[in-house]
């Protein structure tokens with residue numbers, strides 16, 4: 236299986252290992268598989284009899300053909316072990332007539348773990364496969380969740396080191412403690428006096444700094460990023476849609492061939508794009524509902540055909556969806572428009588902040604996708620009503636999807652993708668339930684448990700007493716020095 240860029244017609248073809256090592260294509264585009272492998276009834280039926288780990292190894296083997304069966308099996312076993320996930324990696328909860336696919340049982344209690352637990356292992360293997368003599372050194376600027384998920388994923392991975400920068404006053408106390416207590420011999424965490432933009436600009440400046448590159452090279456390393464546009468992060472996300480379909484067939488909730496609609500709380504468009512690829516493979520999925528929060532640029536795009544980032548940015552209770560440029564949408568454009576027009580759109584977005592698709596293209600997109608947005612009030616109201624009605628506690632991101640799924644109201648069964656543990660956003664969830672919110676985040680965790688009696692994930696329950704390893708705070712101009 237070869238990979239090509241979304242921006243060049245008849246461009247270079249690359250192996251999976253190459254694109255996982257590189258991330259972005261040379262022309263600035265994203266890598267996409269040259270053709271999509273197919274899944275038929277016989278295969279899905281066989282997958283029904285397998286564990287999540289076995290399903291992951293099989294599905295990844297269709298895309299990562301330069302990795303051996305044993306390598307993928309090993310990587311999947313280490314990434315999705317019951318020890319790490321406290322049971323099955325992606326269980327389904329029944330909530331009323333819908334199914335909630337819980338993708339937050341991993342070590343950081345958010346769905347980024349599903350990709351970031353396995354991607355670092357794929358990167359590590361890619362170094363050998365591409366005859367790379369240098370080791371990878373990952374730099375991350377984070378506003379919270381991605382930093383911790385990346386640290387957990389890359390921790391103690393062979394031939395990879397990771398350093399994370401976070402804004403000292405831009406993350407919650409829980410997020411700070413999660414990162415500062417990270418274990419592992421190849422990790423480092425540094426706080427920045429500044430905001431997220433300062434951290435992000437600092438990292439970008441280091442990536443572009445030739446001196447820094449040479450310094451690193453002289454020590455046998457090269458800079459790399461844990462970016463969500465890397466194919467190595469996308470491929471593992473295809474697995475849980477197929478796995479969820481298998482689980483529902485196995486449990487007799489649907490028959491093979493029944494269409495299953497999916498609602499995904501969407502930010503960078505990675506998660507929902509994985510559902511689209513699963514559907515393209517032949518998995519019987521119906522509508523893919525793209526749920527947006529108050530930053531409703533994607534829902535708008537699907538409904539109007541206009542992608543316009545020249546709009547106000549809102550900080551919401553679902554921060555991981557607060558985004559105005561959804562990078563992975565470029566991959567959908569490629570499927571619908573081809574490389575030439577995709578490059579056009581991306582140039583327009585860069586230059587004018589806006590592009591528009593014609594009716595023909597939008598008709599194709601709307602066959603698969605619906606776009607529905609959810610206000611802040613509706614998000615909070617959904618947390619409250621779902622808990623009151625079904626005793627099921629959603630986090631603020633999942634609530635956006637639950638609200639959109641309800642508004643969509645189609646005739647197929649609905650799979651709502653649940654992307655974070657409610658405890659990860661305990662203060663906002665408490666507030667939505669109408670409770671007073673304690674000033675201390677850890678007190679908020681305890682109170683959310685006292686009020687709901689829903690289990691606290693082990694990694695968050697143990698956090699208050701975790702040993703702090705990293706206490707360094709520097710000015711943005713000192714970031715390079717710390718490396």
Ligand SMILES: *Cc1c(COP(=O)(O)O)cnc(C)c1O
Pocket residue numbers: 345346347380500501502503504505506507555556632654655
């Ligand atoms: C990252 C994230 C999302 C958005 O996922 P995309 O793949 O960026 O669309 C939704 N919910 C949570 C909790 C997240 O961390």
